[in-house]
Amino acid sequence: MSPATPGGSLLVLALILPVAAMLVAFVLGGRAAERLALAALGLGALLAMLVAAAVYRAGAPLAYAVGGWAPPLGLALRADGVTAAMLLTAALVLLAVALFGRTGHATPPGLAEARAPFAFWCFLLALSAALAAAFLGGDLFNLFVALEMLTFAALALACLEGKPSQFRSELRYLLFALIGSVLYLLGTVLLYGGYGTLDIALLAGRARADAPTLLAAALMTAGLAAKMALFPLHLWLPPAHAGAPPAASAVLSGLVVKASFVLLLRLWFWVMPPLAAAAAAPLLAALGAAAILAGSLVALRQARLKLLVAYSTVAQIGYLFLMFPLALAGDAEVAARAWLGGILQASSHAFAKAAMFLAAGLIAGALGHDRIAALGGAGRAVPVCVVAFGLAGLSLMGIPPSGGFTAKWLLLTSAVATGQWWWALVIVGGGVLTGGYVYRVLAGSLTAPPVTDAPIGDAPLPAAASRGPQLVALALALVSVGLGLLPLASFGLVQVGRLGAAP
Structure with missing residues (x-):
């Protein structure tokens, strides 16, 4: 693949913007964190619109090879129609949650900065970066890293009020998420051992419907199902969402579970052979x-x-x-x-x-x-x-x-x-x-x-x-x-x- 398609640099900007804003906000403090978060999430929504427009206009996915190294030597960012649609959805919901959070997490002039509002804005930016990485990533291992970032950012937002009931429910969420991570990681090990790459585009042309590949898909699916609370692995979700602050519940329910869903689509519609996908689809x-x-x-x-x-x-x-x-x-x-x-x-x-x-x-x-x-x-x-x-x-x-x-x-x-x-x-x-x-x-x-x-x-x-x-x-x-x-x-x-x- 070429290092980048026209418009591929937009993918880098969509990923770097929230990360840079979070780092600067962490250095400058609470009042600056609020302003930076609102500005970055507003620009993120604009970037998501530009990515969607570029994908729609080109009629083909956007791609960017990080460092100019094409897979399997390097990592690729990709945005097809699903990615563009979910990136835009996430950007708009996050911007709305940030506007909602101004009332409860602002630091008015004349008052000392508090820890909870500062953490809210920083972790909201972290969540935005993790979602961008989860939607744009083209490598199964790096998508695993993005999901872990997403889990810990969401956990932090859900526990901001520091109530004992929140910690109990979020620890259950963490337990299910970690079990899901282990299962997912075991699946990626099997795929890498069988094909020497975890790049989704390359696996799409190599994966076979043999026992190791099917076992890998089953492990990864179970792990992702635990992360997105698919029945009967849903036991963590009701207490975690019900006990979290409204802004955290909104992003947990509306966005966080969708990252695992998009990855499941990648796994079964792109990586796995059609016959294996057709056999697994009725069970899902x-x-x-x-x-x-x-x-x-x-x-x-x-x-x-x-x-x-x-x-x-x-x-x-x-x-x-x-x-x-x-x-x-x-x-x-x-x-x-x-x-x-x-x-x-x-x-x-x-x-x-x-x-x-x-x-x-x-x-x-x-x-x-x-x-x-x-x-x-x-x-x-x-x-x-x-x-x-x-x-x-x-x-x-x-x-x-x-x-x-x-x-x-x-x-x-x-x-x-x-x-x-x-x-x-x-x-x-x-x-x-x-x-x-x-x-x-x-x-x-x-x-x-x-x-x-x-x-x-x-x-x-x-x-x-x-x-x-x-x-x-x-x-x-x-x-x-x-x-x-x-x-x-x-x-x-x-x-x-x-x-x-x-x-």
Whole structure:
């Protein structure tokens, strides 16, 4: 390969920008960290747009060989349509979370700098860098390093408040993540021993469906499933997400699990031979279907709002795995439709779930609790948050015209077209169950507040529930809905670089 394709330098900038900003912020201190983070994440969103535009315009992936050394001697950064779409999604959600975090993690003039706000901005930049590395990396070992960076940055954000309950839940997350790392690393050792390289593009032309390769794929898949909390390896996710601050929950649920998902796509659609991928796809989809049904049923029974949203994440992750058998079966048109449905589900879920967690955190802050049975008056205290939660819920349910509807409709029609009608039943059933737990929250929030000496809505709102953070949650929810209003032709970006897609 050539050292770089036209536009390849954008990939380097997207990776270096958050790293440089984090290092400078660490040196300069709290107030500078906030300004640098906001500036860097804003520029990161612009760079992600430029990368997406360059990929779409070229109709081919961007590439950059680090140091001018092509693989296997060197490392390569690559951006195809999936990478560009997820990089843009991550950049926009991170920017929204940074704007949301200004209220709770700012250092006003005249006050001494505190450790928690300083750590928030530094680790948010670290998370941005890790996501860029996870999406742009072209080598399986370096992607492992990126996932480890992502895990520790997310853990730090989730424990910023220093509560004992947070440390207990995040230690469980760390345990599952480390077990997943060991399994993934064992798989990369087997692949390197068999083929002498871990570059995805080179492995795509060499991998065979022999026992060592299949064992490596199984180990890596189990490790990645543990990291993204695929059922039944989901036990760490609900307590970790429910106990974290709202901003951390938003990025954990909306973005962190998506890095492992993109790597799974690379492994099964690029590295593994088609016959092996087709054989494994029904098993992955079955686990996804179990996640949809089990996660939704458990969410229906939750008494706390944040736990309900966390179990909803377990369910919504399952939809991502339904694309595996659908994108590998049928003609090219059906495969492209299923592929688009899966990627659109990943993107719309990121915006919707980030909006849900931010709104849930603001509702809990305004009421002083997050008990679903006692949400009465939330619609009066923080109406914008309730609207944001409802709009995000519409996307998760798959109600038109939301992005979640378009994604689930594409997957459903692909299931029918390929004769795999059982996945269509799972999609419909999951939507009905999602409607059940979203209705619980909205119905409770819109009831009259309890009779007290100081009625809800008359007392001043906490700083975290001020107008700015509420509007951020609403904006994310509107994006999740607005994705469904775009014509399907505009999503041609995600087909760029897909194996089997027309050049």
